[in-house]
Amino acid sequence: xxxxxxxxxxxxxxxxxxxxxxxxxxxxxxxxxxxxxxxxxxxxxxxxxxxxxxxxxxxxxxxxxxxxxxxxxxxxxxxxxxxxxxxxxxxxxxxxxxxxxxxxxxxxxxxxxxxxxxxxxxxxxxxxxxxxxxxxxxxxxxxxxxxxxxxxxxxxxxxxxxxxxxxxxxxxxxxxxxxxxxxxxxxxxxxxxxxxxxxxxxxxxxxxxxxxxxxxxxxxxxxxxxxxxxxxxxxxxxxxxxxxxxxxxxxxxxxxxxxxxxxxxxxxxxxxxxxxxxxxxxxxxxxxxxxxxxxxxxxxxxxxxxxxxxxxxxxxxxxxxxxxxxxxxxxxxxxxxxxxxxxxxxxxxxxxxxxxxxxxxxxxxxxxxxxxxxxxxxxxxxxxxxxxxxxxxxxxxxxxxxxxxxxxxxxxxxxxxxxxxxxxxxxxxxxxxxxxxxxxxxxxxxxxxxxxxxxxxxxxxxxxxxxxxxxxxxxxxxxxxxxxxxxxxxxxxxx
Ligand code: NDP
Numbered sequence: 001x002x003x004x005x006x007x008x009x010x011x012x013x014x015x016x017x018x019x020x021x022x023x024x025x026x027x028x029x030x031x032x033x034x035x036x037x038x039x040x041x042x043x044x045x046x047x048x049x050x051x052x053x054x055x056x057x058x059x060x061x062x063x064x065x066x067x068x069x070x071x072x073x074x075x076x077x078x079x080x081x082x083x084x085x086x087x088x089x090x091x092x093x094x095x096x097x098x099x100x101x102x103x104x105x106x107x108x109x110x111x112x113x114x115x116x117x118x119x120x121x122x123x124x125x126x127x128x129x130x131x132x133x134x135x136x137x138x139x140x141x142x143x144x145x146x147x148x149x150x151x152x153x154x155x156x157x158x159x160x161x162x163x164x165x166x167x168x169x170x171x172x173x174x175x176x177x178x179x180x181x182x183x184x185x186x187x188x189x190x191x192x193x194x195x196x197x198x199x200x201x202x203x204x205x206x207x208x209x210x211x212x213x214x215x216x217x218x219x220x221x222x223x224x225x226x227x228x229x230x231x232x233x234x235x236x237x238x239x240x241x242x243x244x245x246x247x248x249x250x251x252x253x254x255x256x257x258x259x260x261x262x263x264x265x266x267x268x269x270x271x272x273x274x275x276x277x278x279x280x281x282x283x284x285x286x287x288x289x290x291x292x293x294x295x296x297x298x299x300x301x302x303x304x305x306x307x308x309x310x311x312x313x314x315x316x317x318x319x320x321x322x323x324x325x326x327x328x329x330x331x332x333x334x335x336x337x338x339x340x341x342x343x344x345x346x347x348x349x350x351x352x353x354x355x356x357x358x359x360x361x362x363x364x365x366x367x368x369x370x371x372x373x374x375x376x377x378x379x380x381x382x383x384x385x386x387x388x389x390x391x392x393x394x395x396x397x398x399x400x401x402x403x404x405x406x407x408x409x410x411x412x413x414x415x416x417x418x419x420x421x422x423x424x425x426x427x428x429x430x431x432x433x434x435x436x437x438x439x440x441x442x443x444x445x446x447x448x449x450x451x452x453x454x455x456x457x458x459x460x461x462x463x464x465x466x467x468x469x470x471x472x473x474x475x476x477x478x479x480x481x482x483x484x485x486x487x488x489x490x491x492x493x494x495x
Contacts, residue, residue: 016047022209065210104336259469264422268298346397421463
């Protein structure tokens with residue numbers, strides 16, 4: 001059950017270095033770490049590993065670049081951001097290759113979805129550069145002209161996860177730059193290369209040196225140093241809830257601003273009155289796209305009892321028709337899990353599902369491709385209750401837990417019974433029910449008769465322990481701006 005048992009010959013990628021002040025530099029002491037290909041288990045290159053001293057250099061470069069960047073005319077900033085999108089698309093093959101070879105995701109996703117979406121993100125925020133305005137406010141306290149200015153924060157520290165390395169970085173870097181901030185970006189250790197290519201593209205697009213700096217390295221060293229650095233005004237974080245909580249505690253020391261895009265355990269609800277074929281297709285995309293390594297994955301599928309058996313049978317068929325395959329092959333739709341440790345974590349959860357009494361109906365095994373790689377089959381569990389571990393904890397793999405429900409109230413109660421609240425989906429032909437249920441779900445995004453759809457123009461972020469603040473849309477800009485109220489006394493001079 002593999003899309004293509006033969007691994008295609010892997011292209012080479014160049015080693016990663018730190019990007020500080022508009023140029024590549026080595027890390028202090030020449031420290032590096034290995035970059036692996038999850039599909040072959042091989043070291044494909046090395047990357048410089050930033051120390052706290054390197055982080056300090058990057059923050060100083062960003063501080064030095066800040067005044068000129070913040071003062072640059074909005075039209076000039078707009079032009080540069082737009083051009084970053086153009087440069088990303090001009091280098092799409094190289095970027096997608098680096099992304100797929102480090103993350104294990106199908107080249108179809110990195111070439112036709114992630115990189116184009118990252119380019120669109122820069123071009124969307126390019127449009128905002130000229131539209132960041134304050135207000136004039138009528139006061140009742142006396143003859144004053146009062147107006148507000150929306151000002152950048154300074155240096156933004158962006159820390160992102162490995163599942164959508166370029167896209168998650170773009171969701172933070174683009175609005176931060178549009179608002180006039182400078183950025184130090186720490187990509188995940190497993191996937192540092194696309195962030196460096198983004199920095200190269202930004203330079204080619206005319207971004208002044210020091211406005212965007214990239215410091216690959218370990219979260220516990222480089223990430224921690226960035227969060228602790230007094231020169232950083234804000235941390236924009238995407239990652240696990242556990243690490244997010246630690247960052248919140250550290251950021252409290254100097255009251256850094258923070259936004260948190262954290263984990264999820266999203267419910268996708270299938271009502272009996274829906275288009276069953278569409279719902280099953282959506283349910284499969286909701287969990288198998290991106291290998292299920294998606295914060296918003298529809299990992300809990302709630303199915304109304306009347307159609308439960310039919311849906312489970314169709315899901316089994318779909319899972320079995322979604323084979324793992326060489327991520328570099330254009331037809332592959334289920335790639336390799338990012339690391340051996342993550343694969344073992346996914347397999348442990350599959351073991352817990354079986355142990356707690358759920359019925360394995362598809363997949364459930366590791367399946368190397370051409371004898372190599374950290375691949376896990378598309379997996380479906382039926383007979384799941386919302387109390388089982390596989391329904392409560394984020395697995396971050398292609399594992400679907402199918403839970404039956406009796407009626408609308410029951411579905412909403414089960415969906416909301418989670419510490420997370422990132423996203424949700426629901427499938428129905430009843431338009432009133434669609435809106436009614438969407439309004440009652442505790443989630444930052446709700447898809448009706450769709451799943452896993454994104455657009456830079458609409459905000460994305462969590463309720464409850466899935467975080468706060470938003471990526472994308474006009475709302476993301478709020479996280480990179482602060483408001484100043486200016487008072488001008490208009491009273492006449494007394495003689
Ligand atoms: P982690 O929280 O382990 O890591 C995220 C980032 O934080 C990485 O760059 C990591 O570096 C860094 N980091 C780790 N420790 C620290 C620290 N002490 N101080 C500062 N930075 C640190 O998450 P994963 O990379 O494992 O990503 C998976 C998680 O991300 C899932 O929970 C998923 O739901 C969530 N996520 C949320 C999204 C959302 O929009 N809500 C979107 C995508 C993912 P290093 O790689 O070196 O460890």
